Amino acid sequence: AQTVTQSQPEMSVQEAETVTLSCTYDTSESDYYLFWYKQPPSRQMILVIRQEAYKQQNATENRFSVNFQKAAKSFSLKISDSQLGDAAMYFCAYTGGVASFNNNAGNMLTFGGGTRLMVKP
Amino acid sequence: ETGVTQSPTHLIKTRGQQVTLRCSSQSGHNTVSWYQQALGQGPQFIFQYYREEENGRGNFPPRFSGLQFPNYSSELNVNALELDDSALYLCASSLRLAEYNEQFFGPGTRLTVL
Numbered sequence: 001a002q003t004v005t006q007s008q009p010e011m012s013v014q015e016a017e018t019v020t021l022s023c024t025y026d027t028s029e030s031d032y033y034l035f036w037y038k039q040p041p042s043r044q045m046i047l048v049i050r051q052e053a054y055k056q057q058n059a060t061e062n063r064f065s066v067n068f069q070k071a072a073k074s075f076s077l078k079i080s081d082s083q084l085g086d087a088a089m090y091f092c093a094y095t096g097g098v099a100s101f102n103n104n105a106g107n108m109l110t111f112g113g114g115t116r117l118m119v120k121p
Numbered sequence: 122e123t124g125v126t127q128s129p130t131h132l133i134k135t136r137g138q139q140v141t142l143r144c145s146s147q148s149g150h151n152t153v154s155w156y157q158q159a160l161g162q163g164p165q166f167i168f169q170y171y172r173e174e175e176n177g178r179g180n181f182p183p184r185f186s187g188l189q190f191p192n193y194s195s196e197l198n199v200n201a202l203e204l205d206d207s208a209l210y211l212c213a214s215s216l217r218l219a220e221y222n223e224q225f226f227g228p229g230t231r232l233t234v235l
Contacts, residue, residue: 004163044124045164045211045226091163107215107222108154108177111163 006112023092031097125227144212
């Protein structure tokens, strides 16, 4: 079974500065996807960024980028120029690729325990 | 485009009762997944429905059951409620394609079991 671990329950960053959230995962699959989701207080969970395991290039989305280290099974999220609106719970998540999908596992997401990000003005 | 909606927003039940939670998928989506998120934890996968059939299930007992309707909306039913069932229940819809498909989450239903 796959597991996802976020070792930082809380992180704090000064507005306009950069912060990195850590995530490690364990899997025996070679084909999979990794995600970072943002869950603001009392609001819907939204996808921040996605990384396909077969891609060597790290994904970027505006101020958000990842450092994907496949051999180390590490997937960190870097938020640059932090804004007050970035304050939220951030979840790292995993889903299997085609083999898992075809084995009737659908595309279930396995989440980490989350990191609460606070942004100081 | 209408997003994922869930009802009710909040619900209070007592131990032993039964509850039904509802989810309307985003327009054009044919797959619905349900997750349980206990306070301070990450969501846990309950099950997924595709074409009105269960398509993958997490480590949840049979008293957690579901339905998907022809319009792709879905229900989550929980029988014999226990105190530990208190959680935020999230529904996510997606369009099942050949491989990866992004899941879009609803706002959740907060269930409290007393």
